[in-house]
Amino acid sequence: MDSAGREVVLITGCSQGGIGHALAREFAANDCRVVATSRSKSTMRDLDQDPRFYLQELDVSSAESVERVVSDVVGKYGKVDILVNNAGVQCVGPLAEIPLSAVQSTFDTNVFGTMRMVQAVTPHMASRRKGKIVNLGSVSVMGPTAWAGTYTASKAAIHALTDTLRLELKPLGIDVINVVPGAIRSNIGNSATANYNKMPEWQLYKPFEAAIRQRAYLSQSLKSTPAEKFAKDTVAAILRKDPPAWFSSGRYSTIMAILHHLPLRIKDAIINRISPINSSTT
Numbered sequence: 001m002d003s004a005g006r007e008v009v010l011i012t013g014c015s016q017g018g019i020g021h022a023l024a025r026e027f028a029a030n031d032c033r034v035v036a037t038s039r040s041k042s043t044m045r046d047l048d049q050d051p052r053f054y055l056q057e058l059d060v061s062s063a064e065s066v067e068r069v070v071s072d073v074v075g076k077y078g079k080v081d082i083l084v085n086n087a088g089v090q091c092v093g094p095l096a097e098i099p100l101s102a103v104q105s106t107f108d109t110n111v112f113g114t115m116r117m118v119q120a121v122t123p124h125m126a127s128r129r130k131g132k133i134v135n136l137g138s139v140s141v142m143g144p145t146a147w148a149g150t151y152t153a154s155k156a157a158i159h160a161l162t163d164t165l166r167l168e169l170k171p172l173g174i175d176v177i178n179v180v181p182g183a184i185r186s187n188i189g190n191s192a193t194a195n196y197n198k199m200p201e202w203q204l205y206k207p208f209e210a211a212i213r214q215r216a217y218l219s220q221s222l223k224s225t226p227a228e229k230f231a232k233d234t235v236a237a238i239l240r241k242d243p244p245a246w247f248s249s250g251r252y253s254t255i256m257a258i259l260h261h262l263p264l265r266i267k268d269a270i271i272n273r274i275s276p277i278n279s280s281t282t
């Protein structure tokens, strides 16, 4: 199969029900050739028979897996026009007690996974002096709440890395875009809870258990933006000839951008209302 002049888009974390899956379908709707990847093809089964998609298993925490998929795609299509680093995991737990292994594995996926993909794809994009790299950050960086410090720190690292990549990759002809979602409906609350269920019993933070569990679902209220709507706006921005360096959209993205600039005392008070530190006392 050749790409017939179409843009080849490689996306990580395309399991059904999440943002990556919605982005994959929206890129395909915009006539792109989409390499949709996830840890298991079974989570993308609905895309299987659609010729617009090339499905691959890719675990961003494995250098071998990243290298294998990137060289397969370059071999097949001769290029990667757009890389979307979407794969990510939420992680909740109090910073003073959370096992460092949980912090490390969150960073391994969210931060080092992104870096693995960037380092694998950049030589190919640089050889054509053309390409776009899209990293998924988070509005949580603009207004960090209790209990999600590990995740927020990993996304803050993504924002910082993306800012530097934008400068360093420009001379190689590569645009870098920080996509910063607000609250978007997806599987993120369920997967965060599955990880949380493996945490040890808290010592100092047992009374906060309910609030910690609740934090896993903060972005998943009825008011959160459907992933399809988010994907439509985001893909339109990415496909622009001159794409924006920062694209934030979805529920609460504007409020969080304002919150970011408030004095810390006021910011903490507002954050405490949005995400109470102890749900049993409110």
Ligand SMILES: NC(=O)c1ccc[n+]([C@@H]2O[C@H](COP(=O)([O-])OP(=O)(O)OC[C@H]3O[C@@H](n4cnc5c(N)ncnc54)[C@H](OP(=O)(O)O)[C@@H]3O)[C@@H](O)[C@H]2O)c1
Pocket (backbone or CB within 6 Å): 012, 013, 014, 015, 017, 018, 019, 020, 038, 039, 040, 043, 058, 059, 060, 061, 085, 086, 087, 088, 089, 090, 109, 113, 136, 137, 138, 139, 140, 180, 181, 182, 183, 184, 185, 186, 187, 188, 189, 191, 219
């Ligand atoms: N939803 C929101 O409100 C929101 C807000 C801000 C930022 N984001 C960011 O948006 C991105 C997508 O999240 P989502 O909300 O769509 O969550 P999601 O539904 O849980 O999707 C996350 C995807 O990442 C995949 N993944 C996890 N670890 C991986 C690994 N080691 N290698 C490859 N893939 C892996 C998951 O695969 P499995 O199905 O195998 O677990 C899944 O496909 C994440 O980076 C997230 O931090 C989301």
